[in-house]
Amino acid sequence: MRIAVVGAGALGLYYGAMLQKGGNDVHFLLRRDYEAMTAKGLAVYSVNGDFHLPHVNGYRTSEEIGTVDLVVVGLKTFANHLYRQLIAPLVGETTIIITLQNGLGNEEALAGIFGAERVMGGVAFLCSNRGETGVVHHLGAGRILLGELCYCGMERVERIAGLFCAAGVECRGVTDLKKARWEKLIWNIPFNGICALLLKPVDVLLRHDGIRAQVRAIMAELIETANAQGLTVPMQQSFADSMIRFTETLGAYKPSMQIDREEGRQLELEAIFDKPLAAARENGLAMPRVEELHALLDLVSSEKS
Amino acid sequence: MRIAVVGAGALGLYYGAMLQKGGNDVHFLLRRDYEAMTAKGLAVYSVNGDFHLPHVNGYRTSEEIGTVDLVVVGLKTFANHLYRQLIAPLVGETTIIITLQNGLGNEEALAGIFGAERVMGGVAFLCSNRGETGVVHHLGAGRILLGELCYCGMERVERIAGLFCAAGVECRGVTDLKKARWEKLIWNIPFNGICALLLKPVDVLLRHDGIRAQVRAIMAELIETANAQGLTVPMQQSFADSMIRFTETLGAYKPSMQIDREEGRQLELEAIFDKPLAAARENGLAMPRVEELHALLDLVSSEKS
Incomplete structure (x- = not known):
């Protein structure tokens, strides 16, 4: 599955790395870590075992990534005014957008721009910090509760939860995202x-x-x-x-x-x-x-x- | 009136200085300011006009002061375990103890040691800070609400309030100290x-x-x-x-x-x-x-x- 990670902080880097390690085609929109990651990849120091991705696809703009099957949003919520600019170039006919951000209102804001049917929410219980550039520390937990903004069955939830689980991330579908x-x-x-x-x-x-x-x-x-x-x-x-x-x-x-x-x-x-x-x-x-x-x-x- | 000030911080120094300037025989129990005040007196920088007391009676121990008519307590409340040690040497047959300290429980603690009939409480609305040794800054306000721990008439309250007022401190008797x-x-x-x-x-x-x-x-x-x-x-x-x-x-x-x-x-x-x-x-x-x-x-x- 072709996946873009938007907001590659401690959370985006960790889940993106796990999805790539699990065999997905992951593309990272980067700012601070661009030079380091395009040069030497991404190192994950994890309580579950360290690993290193020698090559990662890093970009300065979303236009360079193009459309994907899945957008994983890990932006800090105070950057939500950038949703349209950062995410629109990634969205094709069938693209799904999952926000793993904190707090309330993110799914609704995404739905307002891209349509509610595209939007899923993941609630991440993850303890991670960034270290130097090109490094992320996974300190504990990591479970995701995944749900639809507009609940109309569990089919898609189960499919995407399965993607995360296959990549070694505990992910459970929930009927009540709220x-x-x-x-x-x-x-x-x-x-x-x-x-x-x-x-x-x-x-x-x-x-x-x-x-x-x-x-x-x-x-x-x-x-x-x-x-x-x-x-x-x-x-x-x-x-x-x-x-x-x-x-x-x-x-x-x-x-x-x-x-x-x-x-x-x-x-x-x-x-x-x-x-x-x-x-x-x-x-x-x-x-x-x-x-x-x-x-x-x-x-x-x-x-x- | 012979008065002892116990707890000569920003509050004790200010009210003690005012009482001395008003013609009372004031004795300060000192720690930090002892050297400075016995050498060069006490300077009051006040919003109501600066003044300097060239001579103040400063002491290291209460025993040197001996009994007084009135004890004014300005200790920080976390030093209340020193009440007996610091105040007992000042207390004679008719001595009145007024606590101007913050918060609740001070009058009761003094009453437990010295008898409720001796104890009055003053609630001070005073903005003052200490400066260098031998200096106190009066930044604003200064009014005292004075009451009896055990209310049994206003005679003594009015008398002591009059003492403060005569010394230029706004002081009003209240029937309800609580x-x-x-x-x-x-x-x-x-x-x-x-x-x-x-x-x-x-x-x-x-x-x-x-x-x-x-x-x-x-x-x-x-x-x-x-x-x-x-x-x-x-x-x-x-x-x-x-x-x-x-x-x-x-x-x-x-x-x-x-x-x-x-x-x-x-x-x-x-x-x-x-x-x-x-x-x-x-x-x-x-x-x-x-x-x-x-x-x-x-x-x-x-x-x-």
Whole structure:
């Protein structure tokens, strides 16, 4: 399958590398890593075993790639205004677009440009960081929950999930993409949020009883809002405990938003905070802890711009 | 009147200087400023006019001061375990002890050692910072609300309030000291808390719409808890707006907790956060924003110790 990866950060590079290693014809749209990767390929240092792709197809523009069967979108959400420019040249008659981005609203934005029938969403539970150019570190997890923006059967979901599984990526089809998105938010909002605010990795948070209790309370606010959306099966409050237990296995992991702040990049506040807060308001719910955390992050990140 | 000032930080030095300038016999228990003040006195740079006291009575120990008519306590609350050691040598038959400290629980702790009948509380709305040794900067405000721990008439309150007023300090007697304490907390918790967490002065907070809204929402949580305590006259939500308007007049003011954190000192979290949170819990109320802010501060401050 001919695949383009748009947004080749820690997530795009890792999944692109796995898909290529699995025998697919993968094409990477590159910026920072262009020189390094076209010269010496891509090295993946992974908890599941390191590997090196000596040759990767790297490009400066999407026009050079041309149309593909599948576009995997890994852009930072604050670059979503580039969707049309970066993705349109890749889209042919039957092209499928999967966004693996964080937060809410990405599938809808893509659907507005390319049509809802093309768009799928993947919720990635992946711990990865970029290193030097031409290198990606896979630190843990990696599972994708894959669903249709407009659910009309599982045929396509199963086919694409199979593609990922064949490439060694655990990928499961879900009927309720919205629920999967909220499951990820329940991790992203407390951990990305507090780690980015305090510039401390997840293990420091979980060792502090007061913060641990706040993480749990933030998750409870989010589960209440998620369920108010009308999920096919309501989320249980116990899901929060399982997410905390999972996070305990990650050690001194720095979530992407912490790294974005450390490296002076913009934070993905709109997709990860603003849209969920708007969803709560639309349902007449308050998420006071999420609101406060968002305001604190917005102030510390606005000083950069 | 013979007065001892225990805890000669920005607050103790300012009020002590005013009382001495007003003709009282003031004795300062000193640590950091001992050498400078015994050598060259105390300089007050004040928005109401600068002045210099060429001679001040400075001491290393309370024993050297001996008994006084009035003890003014300006200690940081995390030093309250020193009450007995620092204050007992000052207390005679008729000595009155006034705590001008932040937060909740100080009057009760003093009463436990010295007897409730001796103890009064003053809630100080003062903007002051220490400068070099022997210098204090009075940046704004300065009003004291003075009350009895055990209210049994206003005679003593009026007398001591008159002493401060005669020395040029606006001081008003209140029948409900608890209400005055909570009025101060309504300022202290959002502004000390967020400024200390983000290391930014009050004007930066108020210029950010999201933080401004959170400050207001934190104040609303506190007003609800304050009223649940059973105040003689309930606090109005509009009090929060007047506190925000007052804060807008302060410019780039750094609250004491921000300066404590910048200078690597312990934060007054127990008196300013833990005790109000316990009061909310006792009344079956949640203060989610206050709770989260407290946990964040506790984590960033615990790294120092």
